[in-house]
Amino acid sequence: MIHRRSNDLHFSQIMLLLKRRRVFIASIVLLSGAAATGIGLTLPPYYTAKAQLLYQADAQVGTERSEDSAVDTLVEMLNSPGQLRRLAKSLEPSPGDTSEITPAELAQTETTKSSPPVLDYDTLDQGLNVYKERQSRLVAVTFRSIDPETAALVANRAVKLYLEHESDFQREARAQALRTVSERMPDALARIDQAEGALREHKIKFGLADSGAAGFDPNDRQIGEFSQQLIIAQSDLAARDAKLQTLSEQQRSISEGNADSQNGIEQVVGKDQTVHASSDATQPLGEDQQNEIKQVMLGRDAVAARVSDIDKRLATLQEANAKTTPAWIRLRELEREANAAGEAYENLQRQQNDLRGQGNGRLSVRIVSMADVPDLPSSPNPLLFVAPTLVASLLIGGFLAVLLERLDQRLRSERDVEETLDAPCIGMVPTVPSGMRANIAQLLRNEPYAPYTEAIRSVYVAATRGSARSILVTSSALGDGKSTLVRSLAAFAERLGQRVLVIDFDLRHPQISRLIDDGKRESTPGAQTDTNDLPWEALIRTAKKDGIDYLTIPRLPVDPLTVLLNDDFPSLIKQQRQNYDCILIDSAPVGGATETRLLAMMVDCVIFTVRWGVTEAGTALAAVQQLRSSATAQGIPIAVVVNQVDLRAHRRGGYSEPVAMSPVPA
Structure with missing residues (x-):
């Protein structure tokens, strides 16, 4: 579809385009649906098993934020590479060794396998998922596998392996702390003995008693x-x-x-x-x-x-x-040292007793539920993706159809011709039926209402309207059906009682004598080699079957331009215009013959033929521009005929568009 004057596609055009490419779109949809169905049937279903852990907050946890951080830390630890490596290693028992599977795991997963599945690190990393369930302290541990028993076994193994690892870690840490306390106690006892000995020696040396609870000596009290x-x-x-x-x-x-x-x-x-008392009687x-x-x-x-x-x-x-x-x-300093040594020893004793009394301790995580063997797959049915695939392929097919149509530059319709070549399209000539190709005149005479006859009638009327007496028929390449079109126009004109002269100037591939007179041709009198002495009138022959006059230019060993540049040939055309109602000249394609452009300047109009669905727009445009570049100031009137049209494909593709047939300019 060629639209050079508008880049927009209307809705009706898009629908027509999609209808035209419906086979292509249907093929894409069917292939995509078949591929989706095949993939869906071959993909195995996946099963997901889930175990749950509960984080138990200690009394020391004071805020909700610390609990959330602890739960997030638990999730990361269960997802850590170290945990995955331990899990992968635990699932790799030696041949014939079933000690890795505990009886509880066998009962939980209801499996009868002799050994756990062998899963590598990457498989565990892809299938294992640990997450926090909503706004709670529950942590879910899930595993996805094509085997439901394997899914439950791995989920339970991951939970138990983590708890065992944490228990071992706490037990080792407690044992290490107990060893450290036990190693420090002899040093603490030695410091006590040393402090008490120094205190006794000081008391004996200075003759001092205990300072008492008040911490002062007797002199201080006095x-x-x-x-x-x-x-x-x-x-x-x-x-x-x-x-x-x-x-x-x-x-x-x-x-x-x-x-x-x-x-x-x-x-x-x-x-x-x-x-001193005075005995004076006068004392006041x-x-x-x-x-x-x-x-x-x-x-x-x-x-x-x-x-x-x-x-x-x-x-x-x-x-x-x-x-x-x-x-x-x-004395007071020594007493304080002795008291400090005693308190340090008592603290070590308390720590030792506490560590011994803790036993195995209590983990901050406990199992809420173990994973059961899933009965139903967690993955959706692959066949459910067939419908979305069909819709997606339909959209993709439509897009590709529009793209192909936009990229397709082959001429098929009147609109394509007029917008590309800027010339009127005067006819859409269908392909000649295979049984009538040998006798086109009989087809035109016996079937006056056949599509081919109607097309030739339309072309002839449009081409000969006005004062057009001489018509040049050419094309852009061989095989476009120009010679057949000339033969048909000549036969139609002869049936109308018109006198027609057909000149075959395709010196490289002459076809007219074969089409008009079944290849029968009388020998040319004399073997002339000089074009100046060539009697053109003597070369005109009349077909015995149809009575059509035709002139075939002999293939002379000279440059074909010498024939056109000679005044005899232009004079022949002018002279024959008086004798014939229509002169049809079949010339070589424009792109391969220079003489065609010279012939275009000698005729009244040019019919340029293109082959339906074959001729590229660029090729045809280049040929038309070559014809126009050699025109005189008045210009060359050019009309276009779309030849060899497949009527069924043309109607099915919706290429027919109502256009007004413009007459050929005089």
Whole structure:
């Protein structure tokens, strides 16, 4: 399909195109369906077995995020290359060895095989799938295989192998920790003995007792006691001084004029001496007041003496304590070292007891369910893919059909001719029936309504309309049926009572004499070799069967252009136009003969024939452009005839399009 003036395909054109290529599309669909069915029948079904593990969160796990991380870690460990290698190795027993399959696995998978299947690392990596089930702590372990028993066996083996590996790892770690603790205990005992020995030696050397729970030596306690007593005595002395001051203020307010008595009292208080009683009858103080002052003074003196005694004893103790403090400090350091050594030994004993009491311990993962042998395959039925394959192949076939049509540049329809060659298509001539090829005139006479007769009638009317008297028939290549078309047009014109002259100027492959007069030809009088002396009129012959006049140019050993450049041949055409109603010239193809382009300038119009479904658009366009390039200023009127049309294929492919037959330009 050629559409040079529009790159868009309308819906009707697409449907017509698909209808035209329906056999091609149906072949692709059938082949694809057959291939999909064959593949579906040959592919074995796959079975999937699933085992489940539950991650048990420890009490130390505080957040949901840590649980999710632990579950994700469990999934990665079950999918790790190391786990797959261990699984592959466990499935490779030695010949005749069935110890790898436990009785529980045999009961679970209901298998009667003598040995587990041999699966390599890549097969396990492709078939084994471990994933977290939704938002839970359940971990699913699945295996996909064409054998349901193998699927269940591998899934269960993967779960148990992981648990055994984790148990062995924990047991080895516990044993290693116990060995480490046992190796450290003798060193801890030696440090205890060393610390206690150093403590005893220090006590004996300095004559020190235990520092006690308070952590102080006796001198510290005595210094503390004397310090407290000193504080109390100083407080009592201050209280007594305050009381004497108060009595002095009271005395001043009672007797403001007796300065001597007041001075006497203040003198006694200020000098810290005993008041001597005076027998002077003029003493302003009363007897009670004097007694109270004496008692306060006596108590003050006693307290002052006590304060002085405590100060002396405290100074003595502090001097002695300054000499014994480094020994006590070292004593406390040794005691702390001994306590630390004892605590370290006790910690090791506790660790040892805890490790021994743990036994096998508890894994953070437990089995929820083991894999059962699946009864139904997990893979979809391969035959279900036949329908999608048919749909996909239908789309692909349609696309390829459109692509092939767009790439097909062969001329088949009037539209192809007009859009490609920019020339009117005046007829679609079908193929001559095989039984009538030898007598075309009889076909035209006996079957006036046959498709071939109708096509020749249409071409003749369109070609001879107007003043067109001389017509050149050519093509782009041999085999396009131009000579048969000339013979048919001549026979049709003769049947209409027209005088027709057929000139065969195809010097390389002459066909007219064979078609018109069954190859019978009288010998040319004289063997002329000079084209200037060639009697053209003498070469005109009349067919005995149809009475058609024809002229066959002899194949002379000269350049064919010498015939055309000679004035005799153009004069012959002009002269015969007066004698004949129509002159038909059968020339060689344009691409292989230069004389054809010269003949085109001597005629009224040119009929260019193309072969239906064979002639390429590019080849025909090049030939037409060669004809136009040799035209005069007025141009050469060119009409196109599509020859040898397969009518059934033409109708079936929908190539027929209603077009208006344009007359040949005058």
